[in-house]
Amino acid sequence: MNLLIKNGRLLDQDGTRAGDVRIADGRIADVGESLEGDGAEQVIDATGLVVSPGFVDLHVHLREPGKEEAETIETGSRAAALGGFTAVVAMPNTEPTQDCVEVVDFVREQGRRAALCDVLPAASITVGRAGTQLSPFGELADAGVRIFTDDGAGVQDPLLMRRAYEYASDLGIVMAQHCEVARLTDGAVMHEGACCSHLGLPGWPSLAEELMVHRDIELVRLTGGRAHLLHLSTAGSVELVRRAKADGLAVTAEATPHHISLTDELLRSYDAVYKVNPPLRTRDDIAAVRAGLADGTIDALATDHAPHESATKEQPLDSAPPGMLGLETALGVAIAHLDVELDAIVAALSWKPAAIAGVEDRHGRPVRAGEPANLAVFDPAVEWEVVPAELASKSRNTPYVGIALTGRVRHTIFGGELVVKDGTARR
Amino acid sequence: MxxxxxxxxxxxxxxxxxxxxxxxxxxxxxxxxxxxxxxxxxxxxxxxxxxxxxxxxxxxxxxxxxxxxxxxxxxxxxxxxxxxxxxxxxxxxxxxxxxxxxxxxxxxxxxxxxxxxxxxxxxxxxxxxxxxHPTQALLDMYTVRTALHRREGFDGVRVAIVGDIKHSRVARSTSAAFRLLGADVTFVSPRTLLPPVHDEPSTARLDDVLGDIDVLYLLRMQRERMNEALVPSLREYTMRFGLTPARAARLGEHVLVMHPGPMNRGVEMAVDPAELRGNVITKQVAxxxxxxxxxxxxxxxxxxxxxxxxxxxx
CATH class of the missing domain: 3.40.50.1370 (Aspartate/ornithine carbamoyltransferase)
Structure with missing residues (x-):
C-alpha cells in the first residue's frame, strides 16, 4: 500500500516547511507541494499536523522474555507505535538476561514478528547483570547490539567499569550507565529531602546518582571510552554532564518525561504508581533537567517505559517495584512541560537518540525523497488526558491520570507501512 | 463520609x-x-x-x-x-x-x-x-495532660525527645502532637539518627538540655542500628544519649520521664525506672x-x- 500525506507541516533537521509526502515501497518517494494522488494510494489529510521523522526511544522495558504478564514485545511495540516511535531500545533486564546472542536474537525476532517498530535489543554490561563478569561484548556487537547497560542497577565496581570502557572502545559500542551508588540507596523508595523526612520513607539522595555520573565521566576521560548516561534526574548531574561536554568528552545523556514533569510531592498520596528509579525529585531538579534539554546538555528524551502488573503496584511503597509507563504519553508530556521550540523536542525524541542508538541510517532521517519511510504525524496542540483502560500497553501504571497533556500522535509510518492511523494501531 | x-x-x-x-x-x-x-x-x-x-x-x-x-x-x-x-x-x-x-x-x-x-x-x-503512630501520641498527650494538670494546653512545656528520631514513627507523631498543643520540642540525637529535614530544633548534647526540660522522652534504641554505622557502639550511645544515674540525678523533680516501650534496659534506660520520681511509663500503658x-x-x-x-x- 502506498501512501500520500497531504497538507502537513514537515519538521526535521532541515527546519520546518509545508509539504506533501508520497511513500512507496518503504521509502519516501517524493516530497513537494500539491502532490496529486494516483488513485491507487491511501491519502492522509495532515492539515494542522506535523510530519516528522519517527521517534526513537533509547530506554524501554518490554518485559519479554520473563514477565509477559506485564508487557510483551508485541504490546510494548504497539504502545511505542501509538507514541510515534519507530524504534525502541529494549533494556536487557529480562529473565533470562539479554547477555548472550541467543536471547538478543529472540528479542529482535519477536520485534520483527510484531512489525510495529524496530526493536533494538540492548545487552547487559555484566553477565546476568550481576556486576562481576563482562558480557561477551564482541559476540554481541557482531550480533548487532550497540547499547550495553545493566539498567536497573549501576555497575558498582569501578575497576570492572574501567575495563568495560576500555574493552568496548575497539568495538563501536556504547556503555550506558544507570547511575546509582547502591550503598547510598539501600531500601530507598523516594527522593531524599523534606518530603521523605515527613513521610517516614527511606530517601534516595541525589548524591548517589551524581557520584556515579562523576565516576563515569572521569573513566571516560581516563580511557577515551564512550558513555551514555541513562535517565538523569538531578540538577547536579546535569551540571556534571555540561562540564564534561565542554571538555569534549564522548558523553551523551538522556532524561525521562517524568523527570521534567512530576515532583516527589506526589508520593504524599503513598500511591506506588509514583515510585520510580531514579525517583521523582524536586522543582529545582526539574528546572535543571529542562534547562539541560534546552541547551543540549541532555541529548535525548527517553521514556524508561516500565510496565508493571496492577497487583504489584497495589502494595506498600517499599514492596512495590519501581517504574512507570511512558511510551504513549511521551510527546504529550514533552510539549506540555518543555518551554522550547518544537524542533528541539523532536530532535530529542528522534534524530539525536537515533545517532546514539546507531540507527541514524534508517531512523531520525530528514523528510526527503529517497529516505526510509519511518515517520510520526502528530497534532502538536491538542490537549488530552490519558485513559488507562485505553492504553495499548498490557499494564496500567501511568502517573498521568488527571493531568493535561499537549500534543498527540495521530499516525505512525514504520517501514512505509501505516501502523497507526487516527490514533489506532492497525495491527 | x-x-x-x-x-x-x-x-x-x-x-x-x-x-x-x-x-x-x-x-x-x-x-x-x-x-x-x-x-x-x-x-x-x-x-x-x-x-x-x-x-x-x-x-x-x-x-x-x-x-x-x-x-x-x-x-x-x-x-x-x-x-x-x-x-x-x-x-x-x-x-x-x-x-x-x-x-x-x-x-x-x-x-x-x-x-x-x-x-x-x-x-x-x-x-x-x-x-x-497517632494513638501512641494521643496516649502520650493524655499522660502529660493528666500528670501536669494542664487541660488548657502545653504552652511553655519543654520536651526533649531523645534517640533514633529518623526511624521512629513515635517521634514523628508525638512531636507533632506536642507542638500542636503548644509545647516546645527539641530533638536530641546524633546526626545519623535525625531525618534529613526537620522543623524541630536539634542538638547532639543531652547534657545541655537536661536542666531546662519538663518532659524527657526516651526512644527505643534498636540494637541493629550499630551494624548500619549509625552509631559506633551501644556503649557509646548510652554514654552520650542514655539516661544514666548521673543524668537522672540532674533531672529536676518535676520532670516527667516517658518511653513508648519496649525499653532497652542498660541502653537508653541505664537506671532503674522505678527509682525515677517522674516515671510515668506504666501510666502511658494504662x-x-x-x-x-x-x-x-x-x-x-x-x-x-x-x-x-x-x-x-x-
Missing part, C-alpha cells in the same frame, strides 16, 4: 482535644468494677497486624471489648502476604466479611492510607513504618486503653456520651 485516624496532622489540635476529653470519660469507665459499656455493640473492629506488636494489639483489643464491639484479629507476616495476593486483595477480602473499622499496624509507611483507598470502613493507624477506647468511640460511636453512662448487666 467515613472517618479515620491516620495521622496527628490530619487530626489537628481540635481533634486531639476532643479525643483527650473523651478519654477522661473512658478512664472513668475503666475505674468501674465492671469496666464495660454497650457503646459499640454490633460494631466489628478488625485488628490487622502485619507487624508483630503484642502490646499495641492487646491494647486495641481490650479497648474494643470494653466498648462491646466484636473484634477479629488478622495477624500475618508481610512476607507471606507478598507471595501472590496484593495488599489490596487481602483488604477487600476481609472487608467483605463486614468490618466497621480496621486497626492496622504495618511495617511500611503509608500502608493505612492505601488501605483507606480500598475500603469504606474507618481506618485507625496503629503504626506504619517510620511514619506515624492510658493507652482509655485513649484507644476514645478513638474507637469517636469514629464508630453514636456521638452521644450518654451511651457510656450505663454499665452492662450481663
Amino acid at each position: 467515613t472517618r479515620s485516624l491516620l495521622s496527628i496532622s490530619e487530626l489537628g489540635e481540635a481533634g486531639i482535644r476532643r479525643i483527650l476529653d473523651l478519654a477522661d470519660h473512658m478512664a472513668e469507665v475503666n475505674r468501674r468494677p465492671n469496666p464495660k459499656v454497650p457503646a459499640l455493640r454490633g460494631k466489628t473492629v478488625c485488628n490487622l497486624f502485619f507487624e508483630d506488636s503484642t502490646r499495641t494489639r492487646l491494647s486495641f483489643e481490650t479497648a474494643a471489648k470494653r466498648l462491646s464491639a466484636d473484634t477479629m484479629t488478622f495477624a500475618v507476616s508481610q512476607s507471606s502476604l507478598n507471595k501472590g495476593e496484593s495488599l489490596r486483595d487481602t483488604i477487600e477480602t476481609i472487608a467483605a466479611m463486614g468490618v466497621d473499622a480496621f486497626v492496622i499496624r504495618h511495617g511500611s509507611s503509608g500502608a493505612p492510607w492505601q488501605l483507606g483507598q480500598w475500603t469504606d470502613a474507618s481506618v485507625v493507624n496503629a503504626g506504619d513504618g517510620w511514619h506515624a 492510658n493507652g486503653i482509655s485513649v484507644r477506647m476514645a478513638v474507637l468511640f469517636d469514629l464508630l460511636g453514636s456521638g452521644s456520651e450518654s451511651s457510656l453512662a450505663g454499665g452492662i448487666d450481663a
Whole structure:
C-alpha cells in the first residue's frame, strides 16, 4: 500500500516547511507541494499536523522474555507505535538476561514478528547483570547490539567499569550507565529531602546518582571510552554532564518525561504508581533537567517505559517495584512541560537518540525523497488526558491520570507501512 | 463520609482535644468494677497486624471489648502476604466479611492510607513504618495532660525527645502532637539518627538540655542500628544519649520521664525506672486503653456520651 500525506507541516533537521509526502515501497518517494494522488494510494489529510521523522526511544522495558504478564514485545511495540516511535531500545533486564546472542536474537525476532517498530535489543554490561563478569561484548556487537547497560542497577565496581570502557572502545559500542551508588540507596523508595523526612520513607539522595555520573565521566576521560548516561534526574548531574561536554568528552545523556514533569510531592498520596528509579525529585531538579534539554546538555528524551502488573503496584511503597509507563504519553508530556521550540523536542525524541542508538541510517532521517519511510504525524496542540483502560500497553501504571497533556500522535509510518492511523494501531 | 485516624496532622489540635476529653470519660469507665459499656455493640473492629506488636494489639483489643464491639484479629507476616495476593486483595477480602473499622499496624509507611483507598470502613493507624503512630501520641498527650494538670494546653512545656528520631514513627507523631498543643520540642540525637529535614530544633548534647526540660522522652534504641554505622557502639550511645544515674540525678523533680516501650534496659534506660520520681511509663500503658477506647468511640460511636453512662448487666 502506498501512501500520500497531504497538507502537513514537515519538521526535521532541515527546519520546518509545508509539504506533501508520497511513500512507496518503504521509502519516501517524493516530497513537494500539491502532490496529486494516483488513485491507487491511501491519502492522509495532515492539515494542522506535523510530519516528522519517527521517534526513537533509547530506554524501554518490554518485559519479554520473563514477565509477559506485564508487557510483551508485541504490546510494548504497539504502545511505542501509538507514541510515534519507530524504534525502541529494549533494556536487557529480562529473565533470562539479554547477555548472550541467543536471547538478543529472540528479542529482535519477536520485534520483527510484531512489525510495529524496530526493536533494538540492548545487552547487559555484566553477565546476568550481576556486576562481576563482562558480557561477551564482541559476540554481541557482531550480533548487532550497540547499547550495553545493566539498567536497573549501576555497575558498582569501578575497576570492572574501567575495563568495560576500555574493552568496548575497539568495538563501536556504547556503555550506558544507570547511575546509582547502591550503598547510598539501600531500601530507598523516594527522593531524599523534606518530603521523605515527613513521610517516614527511606530517601534516595541525589548524591548517589551524581557520584556515579562523576565516576563515569572521569573513566571516560581516563580511557577515551564512550558513555551514555541513562535517565538523569538531578540538577547536579546535569551540571556534571555540561562540564564534561565542554571538555569534549564522548558523553551523551538522556532524561525521562517524568523527570521534567512530576515532583516527589506526589508520593504524599503513598500511591506506588509514583515510585520510580531514579525517583521523582524536586522543582529545582526539574528546572535543571529542562534547562539541560534546552541547551543540549541532555541529548535525548527517553521514556524508561516500565510496565508493571496492577497487583504489584497495589502494595506498600517499599514492596512495590519501581517504574512507570511512558511510551504513549511521551510527546504529550514533552510539549506540555518543555518551554522550547518544537524542533528541539523532536530532535530529542528522534534524530539525536537515533545517532546514539546507531540507527541514524534508517531512523531520525530528514523528510526527503529517497529516505526510509519511518515517520510520526502528530497534532502538536491538542490537549488530552490519558485513559488507562485505553492504553495499548498490557499494564496500567501511568502517573498521568488527571493531568493535561499537549500534543498527540495521530499516525505512525514504520517501514512505509501505516501502523497507526487516527490514533489506532492497525495491527 | 467515613472517618479515620491516620495521622496527628490530619487530626489537628481540635481533634486531639476532643479525643483527650473523651478519654477522661473512658478512664472513668475503666475505674468501674465492671469496666464495660454497650457503646459499640454490633460494631466489628478488625485488628490487622502485619507487624508483630503484642502490646499495641492487646491494647486495641481490650479497648474494643470494653466498648462491646466484636473484634477479629488478622495477624500475618508481610512476607507471606507478598507471595501472590496484593495488599489490596487481602483488604477487600476481609472487608467483605463486614468490618466497621480496621486497626492496622504495618511495617511500611503509608500502608493505612492505601488501605483507606480500598475500603469504606474507618481506618485507625496503629503504626506504619517510620511514619506515624497517632494513638501512641494521643496516649502520650493524655499522660502529660493528666500528670501536669494542664487541660488548657502545653504552652511553655519543654520536651526533649531523645534517640533514633529518623526511624521512629513515635517521634514523628508525638512531636507533632506536642507542638500542636503548644509545647516546645527539641530533638536530641546524633546526626545519623535525625531525618534529613526537620522543623524541630536539634542538638547532639543531652547534657545541655537536661536542666531546662519538663518532659524527657526516651526512644527505643534498636540494637541493629550499630551494624548500619549509625552509631559506633551501644556503649557509646548510652554514654552520650542514655539516661544514666548521673543524668537522672540532674533531672529536676518535676520532670516527667516517658518511653513508648519496649525499653532497652542498660541502653537508653541505664537506671532503674522505678527509682525515677517522674516515671510515668506504666501510666502511658494504662492510658493507652482509655485513649484507644476514645478513638474507637469517636469514629464508630453514636456521638452521644450518654451511651457510656450505663454499665452492662450481663
